[in-house]
Amino acid sequence: xxxxxxxxxxxxxxxxxxxxxxxxxxxxxxxxxxxxxxxxxxxxxxxxxxxxxxxxxxxxxxxxxxxxxxxxxxxxxxxxxxxxxxxxxxxxxxxxxxxxxxxxxxxxxxxxxxxxxxxxxxxxxxxxxxxxxxxxxxxxxxxxxxxxxxxxxxxxxxxxxxxxxxxxxxxxxxxxxxxxxxxxxxxxxxxxxxxxxxxxxxxxxxxxxxxxxxxxxxxxxxxxxxxxxxxxxxxxxxxxxxxxxxxxxxxxxxxxxxxxxxxxxxxxxxxxxxxxxxxxxxxxxxxxxxxxxxxxxxxxxxxxxxxxxxxxxx
Amino acid sequence: xxxxxxxxxxxxxxxxxxxxxxxxxxxxxxxxxxxxxxxxxxxxxxxxxxxxxxxxxxxxxxxxxxxxxxxxxxxxxxxxxxxxxxxxxxxxxxxxxxxxxxxxxxxxxxxxxxxxxxxxxxxxxxxxxxxxxxxxxxxxxxxxxxxxxxxxxxxxxxxxxxxxxxxxxxxxxxxxxxxxxxxxxxxxxxxxxxxxxxxxxxxxxxxxxxxxxxxxxxxxxxxxxxxxxxxxxxxxxxxxxxxxxxxxxxxxxxxxxxxxxxxxxxxxxxxxxxxxxxxxxxxxxxxxxxxxxx
Numbered sequence: 001x002x003x004x005x006x007x008x009x010x011x012x013x014x015x016x017x018x019x020x021x022x023x024x025x026x027x028x029x030x031x032x033x034x035x036x037x038x039x040x041x042x043x044x045x046x047x048x049x050x051x052x053x054x055x056x057x058x059x060x061x062x063x064x065x066x067x068x069x070x071x072x073x074x075x076x077x078x079x080x081x082x083x084x085x086x087x088x089x090x091x092x093x094x095x096x097x098x099x100x101x102x103x104x105x106x107x108x109x110x111x112x113x114x115x116x117x118x119x120x121x122x123x124x125x126x127x128x129x130x131x132x133x134x135x136x137x138x139x140x141x142x143x144x145x146x147x148x149x150x151x152x153x154x155x156x157x158x159x160x161x162x163x164x165x166x167x168x169x170x171x172x173x174x175x176x177x178x179x180x181x182x183x184x185x186x187x188x189x190x191x192x193x194x195x196x197x198x199x200x201x202x203x204x205x206x207x208x209x210x211x212x213x214x215x216x217x218x219x220x221x222x223x224x225x226x227x228x229x230x231x232x233x234x235x236x237x238x239x240x241x242x243x244x245x246x247x248x249x250x251x252x253x254x255x256x257x258x259x260x261x262x263x264x265x266x267x268x269x270x271x272x273x274x275x276x277x278x279x280x281x282x283x284x285x286x287x288x289x290x291x292x293x294x295x296x297x298x299x300x301x302x303x304x305x306x307x308x309x310x311x312x313x314x
Numbered sequence: 315x316x317x318x319x320x321x322x323x324x325x326x327x328x329x330x331x332x333x334x335x336x337x338x339x340x341x342x343x344x345x346x347x348x349x350x351x352x353x354x355x356x357x358x359x360x361x362x363x364x365x366x367x368x369x370x371x372x373x374x375x376x377x378x379x380x381x382x383x384x385x386x387x388x389x390x391x392x393x394x395x396x397x398x399x400x401x402x403x404x405x406x407x408x409x410x411x412x413x414x415x416x417x418x419x420x421x422x423x424x425x426x427x428x429x430x431x432x433x434x435x436x437x438x439x440x441x442x443x444x445x446x447x448x449x450x451x452x453x454x455x456x457x458x459x460x461x462x463x464x465x466x467x468x469x470x471x472x473x474x475x476x477x478x479x480x481x482x483x484x485x486x487x488x489x490x491x492x493x494x495x496x497x498x499x500x501x502x503x504x505x506x507x508x509x510x511x512x513x514x515x516x517x518x519x520x521x522x523x524x525x526x527x528x529x530x531x532x533x534x535x536x537x538x539x540x541x542x543x544x545x546x547x548x549x550x551x552x553x554x555x556x557x558x559x560x561x562x563x564x565x566x567x568x569x570x571x572x573x574x575x576x577x578x579x580x581x582x583x584x585x586x587x588x589x590x591x592x593x594x595x596x597x598x599x600x601x602x603x604x605x606x607x608x
Contacts, residue, residue, distance in 0.1 A: 018448030146581035252453035
């Protein structure tokens, strides 16, 4: 197992290098001069040259990359061009809100997906299964921002059951926090619920065909016990893979949902920064999103290898 | 937004020999139904100039905020008095071409990488696949947003961005199939008979790649429409006054209190379109994959 972990880490290195090159080039080769954004009205050639010197933009591109990478590794992600706040702090301040939203959305998706996926698998081919399969395709087809808008219209504007917008930290007031996070979490988690349901269903169908399930039934175990005690545990192993990736992709999903619900998280910061052409912040968020996704991939592979001994470490 | 269906498709083995379209439509009701839905969408996109009752850009302040089912404006009008039905119909002319250009970018770029990588093997394969891994390391929407942030908002850049997101999916799919095909007897025999690599690729590999690619194109088209709508919703894709569905939801969301249809109608249009493509991809996969059929 140790050798497998080391091998996976080694394989990650060239990919991580390419990701940093990609993020660096994406922003540095984009049209427009950051100095002009920083300077605003004062655009004298001397001032522009001075900003170029301060930012290291007068150096060759590969030198700029090495300097930038050095700073990133040491935790210096630069400063926001518009607010002058350190990027690392700007992102860290917004992360709790994004994680609270992302994890609640994940919880919602699992609460929906596991029971429905199990029912669809156990009653394969029935009306319930067909409805569940239809919901699955619909769930990945409806844009999450549209689900958000419909929820706001129905439950917030019309019925006034939930507040619209605003973030209350969970530790400050758990109940009020849940009321605020409910709608964005449902909007964000619905596509995930559809995907997780699909995985639960197909995995459950496969497990229910195994010999040990037949043996358990032959020994007199009730169908309910067989499904929930014997089958579900093993059926959820592949679901771990996709859930792990969904945790890694929390920032991705948050971009749109946070914009719809004016949620003060990293996703909304990303969109605001794009419009303000605040490239250092955009760069930081893209880098963070890519690395969280990569690490989630790695952890999923390791968890999978650990959970399922049949997986080869070779 | 997730590209999970695309990845699922890429991992599953698919029947190699091309299946005649008519046989597919006759033998599989889900394929036929979803094919009809997609065909209707294409017809709407092509015929929207003829079908639209009004100019989608014509502003008429006197008839703003008319509710659906108003005579002359079946789906009502928006805040500038523009006919919503006409804008929805013209929206198909924006969304579908954007999706197909984006899929073409992904298919061409990814297909080429996959073909070269799978056929050449060795160090070429190793290097190209690390590049693909690096692209896959970015969550799809984040990569698209980053590309649009770098190139600037607009439909053309949105198409490029979504295409780049699709590149690694096609690269992996094509490479996996080419690796399998390379081991097959007919390919080994053709090569031993002296066929040039170009002939082998054009005459023998590409025709056998068609089935998995058709499935992937359907699924990617759904993803691309969703991604384009998302970028336009965020203000990074289509710009005003283009009648784009995502952008229409964005502006309609400001009037939810009194005129919810301004956001709900374009939202329904996106959902139906993406659903049709996903259903087509899903049913084609079921029909073309012998393992799933059994």
